Amino acid sequence: xxxxxxxxxxxxxxxxxxxxxxxxxxxxxxxxxxxxxxxxxxxxxxxxxxxxxxxxxxxxxxxxxxxxxxxxxxxxxxxxxxxxxxxxxxxxxxxxxxxxxxxxxxxxxxxxxxxxxxxxxxxxxxxxxxxxxxxxxxxxxxxxxxxxxxxxxxxxxxxxxxxxxxxxxxxxxxxxxxxxxxxxxxxxxxxxxxxxxxxxxxxxxxxxxxxxxxxxxxxxxxxxxxxxxxxxxxxxxxxxxxxxxxxxxxxxxxx
Amino acid sequence: xxxxxxxxxxxxxxxxxxxxxxxxxxxxxxxxxxxxxxxxxxxxxxxxxxxxxxxxxxxxxxxxxxxxxxxxxxxxxxxxxxxxxxxxxxxxxxxxxxxxxxxxxxxxxxxxxxxxxxxxxxxxxxxxxxxxxxxxxxxxxxxxxxxxxxxxxxxxxxxxxxxxxxxxxxxxxxxxxxxxxxxxxxxxxxxxxxxxxxxxxxxxxxxxxxxxxxxxxxxxxxxxxxxxxxxxxxxxxxxxxxxxxxxxxxxxxxxxxxxxxxxxxxxxxx
Numbered sequence: 197x198x199x200x201x202x203x204x205x206x207x208x209x210x211x212x213x214x215x216x217x218x219x220x221x222x223x224x225x226x227x228x229x230x231x232x233x234x235x236x237x238x239x240x241x242x243x244x245x246x247x248x249x250x251x252x253x254x255x256x257x258x259x260x261x262x263x264x265x266x267x268x269x270x271x272x273x274x275x276x277x278x279x280x281x282x283x284x285x286x287x288x289x290x291x292x293x294x295x296x297x298x299x300x301x302x303x304x305x306x307x308x309x310x311x312x313x314x315x316x317x318x319x320x321x322x323x324x325x326x327x328x329x330x331x332x333x334x335x336x337x338x339x340x341x342x343x344x345x346x347x348x349x350x351x352x353x354x355x356x357x358x359x360x361x362x363x364x365x366x367x368x369x370x371x372x373x374x375x376x377x378x379x380x381x382x383x384x385x386x387x388x389x390x391x392x393x394x395x396x397x398x399x400x401x402x403x404x405x406x407x408x409x410x411x412x413x414x415x416x417x418x419x420x421x422x423x424x425x426x427x428x429x430x431x432x433x434x435x436x437x438x439x440x441x442x443x444x445x446x447x448x449x450x451x
Numbered sequence: 452x453x454x455x456x457x458x459x460x461x462x463x464x465x466x467x468x469x470x471x472x473x474x475x476x477x478x479x480x481x482x483x484x485x486x487x488x489x490x491x492x493x494x495x496x497x498x499x500x501x502x503x504x505x506x507x508x509x510x511x512x513x514x515x516x517x518x519x520x521x522x523x524x525x526x527x528x529x530x531x532x533x534x535x536x537x538x539x540x541x542x543x544x545x546x547x548x549x550x551x552x553x554x555x556x557x558x559x560x561x562x563x564x565x566x567x568x569x570x571x572x573x574x575x576x577x578x579x580x581x582x583x584x585x586x587x588x589x590x591x592x593x594x595x596x597x598x599x600x601x602x603x604x605x606x607x608x609x610x611x612x613x614x615x616x617x618x619x620x621x622x623x624x625x626x627x628x629x630x631x632x633x634x635x636x637x638x639x640x641x642x643x644x645x646x647x648x649x650x651x652x653x654x655x656x657x658x659x660x661x662x663x664x665x666x667x668x669x670x671x672x673x674x675x676x677x678x679x680x681x682x683x684x685x686x687x688x689x690x691x692x693x694x695x696x697x698x699x700x701x702x703x704x705x706x707x708x709x710x711x712x713x714x715x716x717x718x719x720x721x
Binding site: 246249251272275276279280282284286287288290291292293296299300301303304305332333334348349352 | 466591594611612614615616618619660663664666667668669670671672673674676677678679
């Protein structure tokens with residue numbers, strides 16, 4: 197299924213204020229892959245994500261989604277294919293009721309009302325938030341907001357899901373539930389995050405960014421054990437791969 | 452600061468009221484909106500010295516509060532909150548218009564005082580009707596009704612967004628105010644200079660959020676039109692509600708009922 201493909205070639209982007217956020221990025225993500233994009237603050241992760249569905253257009257280089265290059269003509273196709281979950285659910289849930297919000301995308305696609313209704317119900321059921329249907333978004337808890345934000349994207353049935361920091365500001369159990377949920381998806385997943393334990397659970401491939409460039413791209417397990425690489429990119433090993441402080445204390449002070 | 456917080460909770464409470472299931476809440480939002488409009492037009496169309504003719508209109512808010520299970524005390528407080536506006540509009544009338552209009556025994560009452568009282572009554576009636584509309588319908592449903600009745604789309608969209616983000620905005624303002632209060636001592640740091648830079652900060656944050664929201668909308672295929680998928684159905688009771696009340700308002704507008712009652716009673720005693 198070629199429409200699940202994401203291909204980026206020598207992508208460059210400089211913000212109007214002169215910050216050069218992407219300085220020649222290339223990768224290719226194929227159908228069904230779960231890829232993490234990690235890197236320090238300001239490494240260019242968010243800018244990269246915004247390029248993937250045309251919120252920003254490349255200044256040099258190309259972005260290909262499926263069979264089509266991303267440009268003004270293909271924008272609506274690309275946005276239907278790439279579902280984007282923003283970091284702050286308050287930015288994403290702008291409609292008065294949860295139901296309206298999840299229906300927003302499908303209605304814009306021009307689907308008939310019955311079909312929209314079906315999609316809303318199934319998207320909300322997928323994230324376990326069907327009971328929130330008639331509530332206004334600002335009355336939801338952080339975890340509920342996140343779930344609904346994901347549903348609002350799922351309702352457009354995208355083939356590629358792009359998420360910016362999906363676990364930020366979630367409590368540990370809600371975070372765990374979200375990871376379990378994402379595991380059940382068979383979309384192509386692209387996740388930008390600082391939560392390296394999530395990466396370990398969810399993504400088989402990891403791309404490390406630093407100062408607008410890709411410094412590593414490979415299997416997650418290899419990358420997350422390369423302490424030198426992680427350190428130089430402003431990261432550290434996932435907590436689970438670090439020594440357990442309790443065990444260390446038990447076995448006496450380590451050298 | 453506590454003030455911002457409590458007024459925010461108050462808006463929230465108005466909305467909580469709108470979730471009730473009463474005969475009033477079950478009515479189609481369009482008929483409630485229209486009836487409220489007819490009510491307001493009827494009330495404000497009276498002459499400037501009218502008092503007695505306005506009094507029967509109190510019937511409408513009282514009945515709706517009872518049917519809609521809305522707390523009168525809470526609504527009264529909300530009305531008081533807006534009262535200064537009407538008060539200052541009307542307060543100069545007694546100074547400007549000193550001609551004696553009514554004689555109550557030995558005391559002459561000037562036209563200014565009469566029109567002032569008339570303004571306050573109208574204000575109370577119209578504001579309570581508007582509040583009851585919101586508490587008995589919910590602002591979102593009112594917006595939906597506006598849209599269905601052909602109000603300009605951009606206006607409805609603005610109203611929806613205003614209501615959606617007023618909570619987010621006040622929350623942000625509250626956090627700013629709290630952060631300042633925690634680091635201000637003996638009134639230092641609470642001055643106007645800091646305040647103005649805080650307002651600027653808030654504006655910038657808001658612009659930034661607006662940009663992000665716009666991106667999120669574009670990502671989901673926004674093309675300048677907001678679609679709402681909520682079918683409305685007119686029932687017999689909706690039509691009856693509208694016709695009944697509007698008829699009554701017209702009646703009360705054309706016939707001064709307290710006057711008629713008074714005349715009848717004096718006739719009887721004669």
